[in-house]
Amino acid sequence: MTENMKKRNEQLAKTVIKGLESRNMTGYYAKDKEDALKQALELIPEGSTIAMGGCMSATDIGLIDSLKEGDYNYIDRSKQDARAGLMAAYDADIFLSSANAITDDGILVNIDGNSNRVSCIAQGPRKVIFIVGINKVCPDLDSAMKRARNVAAPANAQRFDIKTPCKTTGKCFDCKSPDTICCQFLITRYSRHTDRIHVILVNDEIGY
Ligand code: SF4
Numbered sequence: 381m382t383e384n385m386k387k388r389n390e391q392l393a394k395t396v397i398k399g400l401e402s403r404n405m406t407g408y409y410a411k412d413k414e415d416a417l418k419q420a421l422e423l424i425p426e427g428s429t430i431a432m433g434g435c436m437s438a439t440d441i442g443l444i445d446s447l448k449e450g451d452y453n454y455i456d457r458s459k460q461d462a463r464a465g466l467m468a469a470y471d472a473d474i475f476l477s478s479a480n481a482i483t484d485d486g487i488l489v490n491i492d493g494n495s496n497r498v499s500c501i502a503q504g505p506r507k508v509i510f511i512v513g514i515n516k517v518c519p520d521l522d523s524a525m526k527r528a529r530n531v532a533a534p535a536n537a538q539r540f541d542i543k544t545p546c547k548t549t550g551k552c553f554d555c556k557s558p559d560t561i562c563c564q565f566l567i568t569r570y571s572r573h574t575d576r577i578h579v580i581l582v583n584d585e586i587g588y
Pocket residue numbers: 529530533534537544545546547551552553554555556557559560561562
């Protein structure tokens with residue numbers, strides 16, 4: 381990424397952070413992945429119980445490894461009964477997520493198949509921390525929805541053994557396939573609960 385593009389992204393992040401503040405959510409600017417990791421760990425007190433909703437970005441910045449190695453109670457769903465893991469996530473101190481898209485005035489867009497991720501964002505965990513690459517910022521809600529459906533979801537579909545039109549075409553066909561990963565759409569436009577939603581904007585291309 382060129383220096384000029386980095387500077388432009390930093391200004392864009394400031395715009396998004398202002399938008400988040402107007403929605404009773406808190407935004408942070410991270411200049412790179414290392415900075416994002418430092419910022420995330422500052423928001424997570426030692427001893428916290430932490431759940432994650434399929435957040436590739438948290439893995440990408442090294443946060444999951446740090447939590448597993450540190451003095452935290454990280455809920456690793458792969459190591460426990462699926463329903464027990466889901467239920468524990470609702471009562472976690474911290475929930476980690478990425479966003480499928482965010483508007484430049486701070487509206488978060490997320491799509492989910494199982495719906496555990498969007499339901500935990502909406503309520504349950506005491507604090508939600510989003511790790512969001514600057515590549516996910518869109519100029520308005522319409523383009524954010526289009527990004528979520530035509531970029532994030534088709535890329536996500538590649539991770540799973542499923543049959544959906546987007547997996548073989550790279551774009552959304554608004555399918556009703558039994559395998560669809562687009563059962564629920566969550567638009568987070570305001571947080572009634574102060575200090576619950578925190579968004580770390582990373583000046584790098586992370587996640588999808
Ligand atoms: S084709 Fe189906 S699974 Fe794929 S993005 Fe569209 S609605 Fe979601």
